[in-house]
Amino acid sequence: MREVAIAGIGMHRFGRWGDKTDLELGLDASKKAVKDAGMKWRDIQAMACGKFTSGSSEGNNIWALGGATGIPIVNLENACATGGSAFRLACQWVAAGFYDICLAVGMDKMPRHFITVQSPDKDDDYWRWRLAGVSNPSYWALDCNRYTHRHGLTVEKMTDVLVKIAVKNKKNGAMNPNAWYQKEVTPEEVLKSPMVAYPIRQFMICTPDEGGAAVVVTTKEIAKKFANGRPIVTVAAYQLGSKFYGAPSAEVVDLSFNPIGNTPSVTKDTARRAFEQAGIGPKDIDMVELQDTCAWNELEYFEEMGLCRPGEAPSLIEKGVTSLGGKLPVNPDGGLISKGEPPGASQLAQIHEVVLQLKGNAGPRQVEGAKVGLCHVYGGHGNSSVVILKK
Amino acid sequence: MSNEKKQVPIRQELFTWPSDKPELIGSKCKACGSVAFPKVSSCRNPDCESDAGVGEFLLGNKGKLDSFTVMYYQPPAPWQGMESMVPFGQGFVEMPCGIRVVSVLTSNEPKELKIGRNMEMVVEKFFEDEEGNDVMCYKFKPV
Numbered sequence: 001m002r003e004v005a006i007a008g009i010g011m012h013r014f015g016r017w018g019d020k021t022d023l024e025l026g027l028d029a030s031k032k033a034v035k036d037a038g039m040k041w042r043d044i045q046a047m048a049c050g051k052f053t054s055g056s057s058e059g060n061n062i063w064a065l066g067g068a069t070g071i072p073i074v075n076l077e078n079a080c081a082t083g084g085s086a087f088r089l090a091c092q093w094v095a096a097g098f099y100d101i102c103l104a105v106g107m108d109k110m111p112r113h114f115i116t117v118q119s120p121d122k123d124d125d126y127w128r129w130r131l132a133g134v135s136n137p138s139y140w141a142l143d144c145n146r147y148t149h150r151h152g153l154t155v156e157k158m159t160d161v162l163v164k165i166a167v168k169n170k171k172n173g174a175m176n177p178n179a180w181y182q183k184e185v186t187p188e189e190v191l192k193s194p195m196v197a198y199p200i201r202q203f204m205i206c207t208p209d210e211g212g213a214a215v216v217v218t219t220k221e222i223a224k225k226f227a228n229g230r231p232i233v234t235v236a237a238y239q240l241g242s243k244f245y246g247a248p249s250a251e252v253v254d255l256s257f258n259p260i261g262n263t264p265s266v267t268k269d270t271a272r273r274a275f276e277q278a279g280i281g282p283k284d285i286d287m288v289e290l291q292d293t294c295a296w297n298e299l300e301y302f303e304e305m306g307l308c309r310p311g312e313a314p315s316l317i318e319k320g321v322t323s324l325g326g327k328l329p330v331n332p333d334g335g336l337i338s339k340g341e342p343p344g345a346s347q348l349a350q351i352h353e354v355v356l357q358l359k360g361n362a363g364p365r366q367v368e369g370a371k372v373g374l375c376h377v378y379g380g381h382g383n384s385s386v387v388i389l390k391k
Numbered sequence: 392m393s394n395e396k397k398q399v400p401i402r403q404e405l406f407t408w409p410s411d412k413p414e415l416i417g418s419k420c421k422a423c424g425s426v427a428f429p430k431v432s433s434c435r436n437p438d439c440e441s442d443a444g445v446g447e448f449l450l451g452n453k454g455k456l457d458s459f460t461v462m463y464y465q466p467p468a469p470w471q472g473m474e475s476m477v478p479f480g481q482g483f484v485e486m487p488c489g490i491r492v493v494s495v496l497t498s499n500e501p502k503e504l505k506i507g508r509n510m511e512m513v514v515e516k517f518f519e520d521e522e523g524n525d526v527m528c529y530k531f532k533p534v
Contacts, residue, residue, distance in 0.1 A: 130469045131493075133472055145458050245436060255493050256490050
């Protein structure tokens with residue numbers, strides 16, 4: 001397998017964009033990524049396009065808007081791991097030698113409010129709403145309260161930690177011109193925001209929104225040629241996982257679960273495989289972008305990926321370990337809490353941030369000396385993607 | 392009386408109904424014994440290679456609270472629960488066979504919803520359908 005490198009990155013700011021179509025968001029990000037690579041539109045040999053909300057061959061539409069060149073295009077959907085799946089496919093094409101230069105793009109215009117049923121079939125996603133009204137935040141809160149109980153914490157203590165995470169991510173987002181929300185909040189404002197699913201409040205939760213992001217991947221050799229002596233970022237791992245029968249808790253959409261032995265969570269297993277592919281361990285990571293669909297998830301996935309010992313995350317977060325300037329900053333771009341989430345673009349935007357950070361181009365939110373960064377997403381049906389990037 | 396108000400279950404073969412002591416209906420693999428809820432037509436255990444099939448399996452009506460939350464917003468469709476239900480408790484309830492089911496809870500008071508406490512299933516009205524029938528679904532109640 002050939003080593004894969006990032007040639008270019010592009011992003012359309014996340015937020016609400018009125019009449020602007022998702023094709024325009026994807027096209028904008030794609031053009032920026034090709035330009036950032038120092039390449040021409042015709043240099044792209046294949047394209048993977050991710051979009052969560054229903055559509056048809058959206059990647060082909062984007063490519064036609066920019067100038068159709070007859071390249072192979074694959075359109076895909078994988079819940080919150082949609083963008084990550086497009087990225088992984090492009091990496092696999094380059095690694096296997098099918099193509100030398102590929103574009104991964106993703107975009108979405110998400111409806112407001114809770115993300116609800118996507119499929120026309122009466123599947124688990126239909127029945128979880130119909131029978132129990134379990135929203136995505138409900139699943140997160142159920143896992144959060146179990147953790148609080150198991151680790152002998154009080155709900156007040158857990159709430160303090162969740163507030164700290166929300167305040168941190170909004171503070172980071174205020175320094176990110178691509179974030180939707182670029183405004184700091186106080187702990188009091190978080191605590192005054194409406195309760196959604198006990199103990200999780202509105203300002204602790206990410207909002208579905210609109211945006212696009214794109215990445216050009218190529219071989220290490222070609223990336224070096226186009227970099228003209230500037231540092232390049234390589235892709236050390238690109239892993240995708242889905243839920244296990246016997247998993248320790250419900251995935252979003254499940255109506256029941258049946259824990260068996262030491263069956264891992266999908267995040268734990270996908271991260272394990274990513275570390276294995278990269279040939280490094282959690283201690284080698286300098287910064288993390290992860291799926292903070294709510295503040296609790298940041299704590300949960302930090303532990304599940306082995307970035308600390310089980311039960312240790314609350315005290316590390318309170319000590320500022322995951323804040324900018326801490327030992328292992330998490331979501332320096334503000335995370336989903338500040339950016340919002342268009343699932344097609346989500347992980348591509350994480351990669352955008354890590355590339356900026358590793359190249360030292362992250363401005364006021366720069367993680368000093370960052371050499372290795374990890375990106376993690378998790379979503380409905382247990383789709384999870386973990387990417388590790390290295391300078 | 393033809394216009395008499397009927398109580399209809401929200402989904403067929405989900406819980407025994409009508410019944411004074413309704414139970415959740417799941418399925419159990421005839422070979423490996425794996426239990427599923429709601430019932431499925433074939434075994435979901437990836438290590439089970441048998442073609443023996445699954446049979447109906449009653450999960451009972453008692454369990455333990457594995458975790459809980461309280462939902463403060465009216466969920467979107469296809470939820471049709473009455474607005475008067477909000478805020479309502481939601482939980483994972485561990486049934487005697489080990490499976491945890493997702494359920495609405497009768498209580499929305501965190502002080503009552505202690506993890507590990509005993510829970511009992513009840514069937515209550517969620518909403519009224521177009522014909523004026525009461526549409527019934529399971530909930531779990533702290534005991």
